[in-house]
Amino acid sequence: MSPGLGSVFAVLAVLAVSVATVAVGVFGLRISRTTSDFYVASRAVGPVVNASAISGEYLSAASFLGVAGLVLARGVDSLWYPVGWTAGYLMLLVFVAAPLRRSRAYTLPDFAEFRVESLTARRVSSLLVVLIGVLYLVPQFQGAGLTVRALTGAPRWAGAVVVAAIVLTNVVSGGMRSITLAQAFQYWLKLVALLVPLVFLLRRWQHAGSPTRGLHAVDWVQPMHEQYATYLTYSLILATFLGTMGLPHVVVRFYTNRDGRAARRTTVSVLAMLGVFYLLPTSYGVLGRIYASDLVTTGRTDSVVLELPQRALGGLGGDLLTALLGAGAFAAFLSTSSGLVVSVSGVLSQDLGSRWFSGVTSFRLAGVVTALATLLLTVASTGLAVAHAVELAFAVAASTFCPLLLLGIWWRGLTAPGAIAGMAVGGATSVSAVLVVMLGGTPAGPLGAAVSQPALVTVPLAFVTMVSVSVLTRHQLPAHLGSTMVRLHAPEDVDLERGSYHPESARRPVA
Amino acid sequence: MDEHERTPPPQPGAPARATQRVRVTGPRRGRPRRTSVASEIDAQTELGEIYMRSLIRSQLRLALGVVLVVLATVGALPVLFRTWPGLLHARLLGVPLPWLLLGLFVYPFLVLVARVYVRRAEHNERSFNDLVGPR
Numbered sequence: 001m002s003p004g005l006g007s008v009f010a011v012l013a014v015l016a017v018s019v020a021t022v023a024v025g026v027f028g029l030r031i032s033r034t035t036s037d038f039y040v041a042s043r044a045v046g047p048v049v050n051a052s053a054i055s056g057e058y059l060s061a062a063s064f065l066g067v068a069g070l071v072l073a074r075g076v077d078s079l080w081y082p083v084g085w086t087a088g089y090l091m092l093l094v095f096v097a098a099p100l101r102r103s104r105a106y107t108l109p110d111f112a113e114f115r116v117e118s119l120t121a122r123r124v125s126s127l128l129v130v131l132i133g134v135l136y137l138v139p140q141f142q143g144a145g146l147t148v149r150a151l152t153g154a155p156r157w158a159g160a161v162v163v164a165a166i167v168l169t170n171v172v173s174g175g176m177r178s179i180t181l182a183q184a185f186q187y188w189l190k191l192v193a194l195l196v197p198l199v200f201l202l203r204r205w206q207h208a209g210s211p212t213r214g215l216h217a218v219d220w221v222q223p224m225h226e227q228y229a230t231y232l233t234y235s236l237i238l239a240t241f242l243g244t245m246g247l248p249h250v251v252v253r254f255y256t257n258r259d260g261r262a263a264r265r266t267t268v269s270v271l272a273m274l275g276v277f278y279l280l281p282t283s284y285g286v287l288g289r290i291y292a293s294d295l296v297t298t299g300r301t302d303s304v305v306l307e308l309p310q311r312a313l314g315g316l317g318g319d320l321l322t323a324l325l326g327a328g329a330f331a332a333f334l335s336t337s338s339g340l341v342v343s344v345s346g347v348l349s350q351d352l353g354s355r356w357f358s359g360v361t362s363f364r365l366a367g368v369v370t371a372l373a374t375l376l377l378t379v380a381s382t383g384l385a386v387a388h389a390v391e392l393a394f395a396v397a398a399s400t401f402c403p404l405l406l407l408g409i410w411w412r413g414l415t416a417p418g419a420i421a422g423m424a425v426g427g428a429t430s431v432s433a434v435l436v437v438m439l440g441g442t443p444a445g446p447l448g449a450a451v452s453q454p455a456l457v458t459v460p461l462a463f464v465t466m467v468s469v470s471v472l473t474r475h476q477l478p479a480h481l482g483s484t485m486v487r488l489h490a491p492e493d494v495d496l497e498r499g500s501y502h503p504e505s506a507r508r509p510v511a
Numbered sequence: 512m513d514e515h516e517r518t519p520p521p522q523p524g525a526p527a528r529a530t531q532r533v534r535v536t537g538p539r540r541g542r543p544r545r546t547s548v549a550s551e552i553d554a555q556t557e558l559g560e561i562y563m564r565s566l567i568r569s570q571l572r573l574a575l576g577v578v579l580v581v582l583a584t585v586g587a588l589p590v591l592f593r594t595w596p597g598l599l600h601a602r603l604l605g606v607p608l609p610w611l612l613l614g615l616f617v618y619p620f621l622v623l624v625a626r627v628y629v630r631r632a633e634h635n636e637r638s639f640n641d642l643v644g645p646r
Binding site for chain 2: 076079080083086087089090091093094095098221222223224229230233234237261264265267268271272274275276278279282410482483485486489490491493494495496497
């Protein structure tokens, strides 16, 4: 792109998004006072705002930049990523949304402790939340670095530092209340940022006589051409369909619903919002095939969204639209990173910091620690592919928290040893696969396919472990199982005894 | 609201006087008595467990039904593409069918399934409420 004017526009746009995000955060500061405000916005959030916030938080760098890049590079098979990331909410809706809200757990470790009544299960879950959170945060920070470099030519670490600074300002000053408003704002910003340039691009394409060159390559336009395509596709489907419910920043947001019924209705709106959004990056990928197919050979497909306006339109219009897309991309990094930092630091402060500091102080400190640690990791590991880390985070979530939630909510037989063993086996196997892929040691052949998309192996393994260890230890069923099941499933408007567990109060005696 | 005493509506035609006493009639207000089903569930008797289990089972059956529907439609697409290559060449409005299915149609379908699910899940809960909730 032209170095002068375009960069100025881009910097101004990124600044505008950052200032707006901080402003919404500071506005929220006036309302948030207690620890529960910080964690879950005291549940005073309406359903549309909440659904926007969930979608805004969920649509990360992988969705805003990565999907278009994948469609450009790999064609129709990559459409399974956005389909899976949307269908994950349907699985979450039918199995988890209402019962999780009714459990009154703020976080996944809260849920683990509440359901199987074991502090060890809580600690294992906390470790996994931090692990999945960081796996997901690193690519966000890296995406920010790539974008800032593409827009202004600044070094990669600059973008990561900017995102970390803004997220920290927001988290430390306002907590989740401000994040909720900021996230809702981010969804609509991201939608508009992709929609407006797309309208111009499509008009240009029509004026040029709707060219279709580049769209006819057989292995691009037809599905299932890769080696081991059936395994890889189904493993991806399993990871994304079941991984969404185990993402820490997604789950914590359900507490902001008024009750279980509202949680369900919010999820339906989220499904619709995601479906509308994902039409856009797909279109960018297809247009990229026509106007920017050289990105495939240079391996820079992730920047196709940012480069299309310059290539197809050029001039001042191209500069302005690029700036708008840059702003949208930044919104994507900011919103997902904020949500992840909030949930990881919520878990860190509850389980580690609260011994030494008061609730709010430890929450803020944990936020600082999380962001700084991720920043260091990001700078240290620049060779990592953005899309890989995101999908691997889904695979880890599907292999650990998904069995915990599904069995914990729907099967009375789950015991603490079963839950711990299942999470440990699923976590160890999926994280090992992730490490092998990250270090570039993926072997050839079927084993390589299993390692690069581990979910189809590790998810069943985790389920089988959790069930069989639970059956072996069935004399260790939690003491309050009866009231736990009532709380998870009975609608709130029925007057029933639901047990005394509350994540903020002192912990109940555990078996 | 129910706990508060309601002030009677002013009698038409009669001048309102501060000292006038008015008899309040109507059904008893205040906290409705709990049904025996609710206390069975609280006491975790065998009967109470049966009520809870039937709620959980109906919701689980519904959820598994949704999974089956999604597996038989969206989840069957990779197998269909593999076993029926004619699908790959089919076009609708000039767009190859696999692109149309995965890029567009799948989203409204998922929303539709979700809406049907929510309606049925709430129906299951209303039946439970009718059984257990305040009369």
